[in-house]
Amino acid sequence: MAKYVELTSENFNDTVAKGVTMVDFWAPWCGPCRMIAPVVEELAEEFEGRATIAKVNTDEEQELAVKYGIRSIPAILFFKDGEIVDQMVGAASKDAFASKLNAQL
Amino acid sequence: MLDCAIIGGGPAGLTAGLYTTRGGLKNVVMFEMGMPGGQITQSSEIENYPGFYQHGKTGMDFMDTWQEQCFAFGLKHEMKKVDRVEKHGDYFNVFLENGDSIETKTVIVGTGSTPKRTGIKGEEEFWGKGVSTCATCDGFFYKNRPVAVLGGGDTALEEAHYLSNICSEVYLIHRRDEFRASPSTVDRVKKTKNIKFVTSTIIEEIEGDIMGVTSIRIKDIKSNKISTLMVDGIFIFVGHNVNNSVLKDKSGNFICDVNSLGQVIVDLNMKTSIQGLFAVGDMRIEAPKQVVSAAGDGAVAALQVISYIQELS
Secondary structure (H helix, E strand, O other), rough: OOEEEEEEOOOOOHHHHOOOOEEEEEEOOOHHHHHHHHHHHHHHHOOOOOOOEEEEEEEOOHHHHHHHOOOOOOEEEEEEOOOEEEEEEEEHHHHHHHHHHHHHO | OOOEEOOOOOHHHHHHHHHHHHHOOEEEEEEEEOOOOHHHHOOOOOOOOOOOOOOOOOHHHHHHHHHHHHHHOEEEEEOEEEEEEEEEEOEEEEOOOOOOEEEEEEEEOOOOOOOOOOOEEEEOOOOOEEEOHHHHHHHHOOOOOEEEOOOOHHHHEEEEEEEEOOOOOEEEEOOOOOOOHHHHHHHHHHHHHHHHOOOEEEEEEEEEEEEEEEEEEEEEEOOOEEEEEOOOOEEOOOEEEEEEEHHHHOOEEEEOOOOOOEEEEEOOEEEEEOOOOEOOOOHHHHOOOHHHHHHHHHHHHHHHHEEEHHOOO
């Protein structure tokens, strides 16, 4: 079963460098982040081999949050070969995230 | 065919799920696009739900305790977004975002409400870049920074108080001199040193740069004086819009009666103007917008669903 990748400042750049990556910036105290948590897990399974699904815990990775100008969570950034190509703020449905991913594939 | 489709997974929907399944219905599905819990999971504190009196516990802690219980009697959860509901004869069709549709004997809608946007210049541009409607989510990003809070109700004052523990200053901006919030909340906020009251004032524009909000332009409506407040964030709590779109047909007309605010008209049994369709929680008329009453609505509707289905067969 595919799982999402837990990103830190150590592995962030390498992970997003190639292909399509969806990064969910979240925190444990955030209600809407908790709401989409199972959605992100399902996306990791459904997009296995096609796109990387990743999460950044902004509580632990504050430097990454600052670097990407995160001021509201959940913030979902879509990368293609290392470049930000799309982003969303706030909870949304699985279909909404999937269509953003498919648009980059 | 489902016995009951529950749309929305807040306190009302979860309770409806608990009561319908515990009451013997076998085919009950709750449609909620992610983990259930609802808006209350964004609340920084719960102190008015009887039986749960633990200081420092958040809305999320509180809703965690609901999950196991509400699913214990066979309630199923579909992580799908519902587009709309249609009635055909005695039954309903629930249309999903992905185009699928599901038949059901009854529907309980509890889709709640969404924080209102103000339409202030700059709000849209800086949404998620300094403009927020969730202090518990985003307050952390303003540690030791000045922020503004807009609004005069309980939520605005409670969240201003929450932010005062994180931010350097909290400017509480309200267009009136008086607050709708409960007296105990107003008192507590007035005693908080780093909350500055900016009353009889409206926001003219939210300003910023590529990184996000840097200031707001405000106007004193008594003197008409305009000034600039340097803040990194603005939290907006000016009420809610009802999430009633699932009750609109293809041409945009409501399938049941709603009032001028879009709130669903129900009777004391949570019955709408359509037989077999019930509305619960924040979306109904006269909703007190409290977890305890939303849960009550869910139970009432569920019991009605059970007897409706008995009559139907």
